[in-house]
Amino acid sequence: MPVSPAYRPDPRFPELGAEFADPVHAEAFPKTILRFRNDRAAASIGLDTLTDDEWVAHFGRFEPLPGNIDPPLAQRYHGHQFQVYNPELGDGRGFVFAQMREAGTDRLLDLGTKGSGRTPWSRSGDGRLTLKGGVREVLATALLEALGVPTSRSFSLVETGEELVRGDEPSPTRSAVLTRLSHSHIRFGTFQRHAFFERADRITALIDHVIAVYYPELAEAADKPTALLTAVSERMARLTARWMAAGFVHGVLNTDNMSLTGESFDYGPYRFLPKSDPNFTAAYFDHAGLYAFGRQPEAVFWNLQQLAGALTLVAETDPLVDALNVFGPAYRRELVAAMLLRLGVKPREAEADAALAQAAFKALAEGGEAVRWEPFFFDWFGGGADRALAGRRAETYRGGDFDEFRMLIGPYEAERPERLAHPYFAQPEPEELLYDEIEAIWAPIAAQDDWAAFEAKLARIETARVAWGLPAQGT
Structure with a gap:
C-alpha cells in the first residue's frame, strides 16, 4: 500500500518474547464484505488513505501492514471470570495485529481483532464473532467515546460469510471480524498468568515493558511495581467514574477484561441504563448481580486486588496495599469531575461540586420511571434551569425530588x-442507546441486509459527540 507520512509503525509487543504470545494467522473467510470503517480513527494513525480494497486486504484478510507485526500474536493470559480463577484463557478469537503511534499525542496504539479465527487458546470455541455482536460493539464504542469514556474504538467491521450457531441468539447467524483500536491489549490477567507459574522474572519483564511503553513517567521510580499499581489504580478510578456518569453497565468485569492502560474494551452483554437502578445488570447469566451497575466500583477494586496479588512476587505487600488504597479517593474525585463534565458546568469548589454530583444522583434515583438517564443530562446541560424547565420534562423537574x-x-x-x-441541543430528545433501539437497528440488517438505520444512528452519535465536545480520547 502507499504509506501515508502519518503512518508510524512501532511494533513493541513482540519484544516481550515467546512466553507472552503465540504466532497465529487469521482464517481464510468465504467473504470479506466491508460494513464499517472508522475513518476518523484511521486518520489518527495514518491509515485513512487506504482504498476500500486495501482496507479489506488488511482488516478482512489481515495482510500485514508495512513494517508491523508479522505474523499476528495471540496473547497468553489467565483471569478471574465472575471471581473464579481460570488458567485456560488467552486470545481465543483474536490477536494483536499492529502497533503504531498516534498523531498529535504520540501514544502507542494497538490494532487487535475479535472473531479472526481459532488460536491455541480457543478451547472448544470456533474463534468467530457474530455480525450482530460486531454491530453492537461498534454502536457501544461510538457512544462511549462521545460521552468521554476512555474506550477502545471500533476500527473496522467486515462480514465474513459464515453461518454461526449460538445458544443466545437465533441461529444460524451471520459472522464478522471486528478490529479494535486500543491504547493496549495487555490485561490484568497477563500478570496473573505469570504469577500462577511463579515466574517473577516474567512479571518483572512485563512491568518494565508496560512502564517503558505506556508509563514512561515511572521509569525512574524506586519501586516500579508499586508505582505501576498506583498509576493503574488511578486510571481505573477514572474509567469507572466515567462509566457511572454515562449510566453504562459493562456486564463482564473479569480480570481478563481489565486493561493496564485503563481503557474499557470487549463489549459483550453491555447495557446503557434506561433509568437509575443500582441493581441493573447487563448479562443475562449474571444471576447474582455481581457486575450490576451499582457494584461496578466494587468489582473494579476487587480486580485491582488480584493484580496486586500477582505483583507480590516482585514487591512488598504494604506498599502495594497503599497503592490499592489510592483507588477509593481517586474514584470519588473522578466521579464528581465526570458528573460536572456530563452536566457541562464549570467546577466551583470541592465541597459544592461534590454536593451537586450527589444531588444529581439522588434526583435520578428519586425521579423513578419519569426520569430517564440520558435525557436528564441533556436537559440540564450547561447548568441553570431554563432549558430543563422549558422542555417536555418540565413538570417532573418542578417536583419536590428536584428541589x-x-x-x-x-x-x-x-x-x-x-x-x-x-x-443538537435544540432537539427535543438526546441520543440514547437502549436495548430496544439496538434490536430495532439490527432487525432490518438481519431481514433485508438494510444498513440504513445503523448508519443513521452512527451519524447521530457523531453529531452528539461534536456537540458535547468532551475531552478527546487519551486526555
Whole structure:
C-alpha cells in the first residue's frame, strides 16, 4: 500500500518474547464484505488513505501492514471470570495485529481483532464473532467515546460469510471480524498468568515493558511495581467514574477484561441504563448481580486486588496495599469531575461540586420511571434551569425530588457555553442507546441486509459527540 507520512509503525509487543504470545494467522473467510470503517480513527494513525480494497486486504484478510507485526500474536493470559480463577484463557478469537503511534499525542496504539479465527487458546470455541455482536460493539464504542469514556474504538467491521450457531441468539447467524483500536491489549490477567507459574522474572519483564511503553513517567521510580499499581489504580478510578456518569453497565468485569492502560474494551452483554437502578445488570447469566451497575466500583477494586496479588512476587505487600488504597479517593474525585463534565458546568469548589454530583444522583434515583438517564443530562446541560424547565420534562423537574438539585445547580456557569448553540441541543430528545433501539437497528440488517438505520444512528452519535465536545480520547 502507499504509506501515508502519518503512518508510524512501532511494533513493541513482540519484544516481550515467546512466553507472552503465540504466532497465529487469521482464517481464510468465504467473504470479506466491508460494513464499517472508522475513518476518523484511521486518520489518527495514518491509515485513512487506504482504498476500500486495501482496507479489506488488511482488516478482512489481515495482510500485514508495512513494517508491523508479522505474523499476528495471540496473547497468553489467565483471569478471574465472575471471581473464579481460570488458567485456560488467552486470545481465543483474536490477536494483536499492529502497533503504531498516534498523531498529535504520540501514544502507542494497538490494532487487535475479535472473531479472526481459532488460536491455541480457543478451547472448544470456533474463534468467530457474530455480525450482530460486531454491530453492537461498534454502536457501544461510538457512544462511549462521545460521552468521554476512555474506550477502545471500533476500527473496522467486515462480514465474513459464515453461518454461526449460538445458544443466545437465533441461529444460524451471520459472522464478522471486528478490529479494535486500543491504547493496549495487555490485561490484568497477563500478570496473573505469570504469577500462577511463579515466574517473577516474567512479571518483572512485563512491568518494565508496560512502564517503558505506556508509563514512561515511572521509569525512574524506586519501586516500579508499586508505582505501576498506583498509576493503574488511578486510571481505573477514572474509567469507572466515567462509566457511572454515562449510566453504562459493562456486564463482564473479569480480570481478563481489565486493561493496564485503563481503557474499557470487549463489549459483550453491555447495557446503557434506561433509568437509575443500582441493581441493573447487563448479562443475562449474571444471576447474582455481581457486575450490576451499582457494584461496578466494587468489582473494579476487587480486580485491582488480584493484580496486586500477582505483583507480590516482585514487591512488598504494604506498599502495594497503599497503592490499592489510592483507588477509593481517586474514584470519588473522578466521579464528581465526570458528573460536572456530563452536566457541562464549570467546577466551583470541592465541597459544592461534590454536593451537586450527589444531588444529581439522588434526583435520578428519586425521579423513578419519569426520569430517564440520558435525557436528564441533556436537559440540564450547561447548568441553570431554563432549558430543563422549558422542555417536555418540565413538570417532573418542578417536583419536590428536584428541589435540592435545582438549588445547587443554580450558581453554576456553563463550561464553554457556546456548545449550547449547537443544533443538537435544540432537539427535543438526546441520543440514547437502549436495548430496544439496538434490536430495532439490527432487525432490518438481519431481514433485508438494510444498513440504513445503523448508519443513521452512527451519524447521530457523531453529531452528539461534536456537540458535547468532551475531552478527546487519551486526555
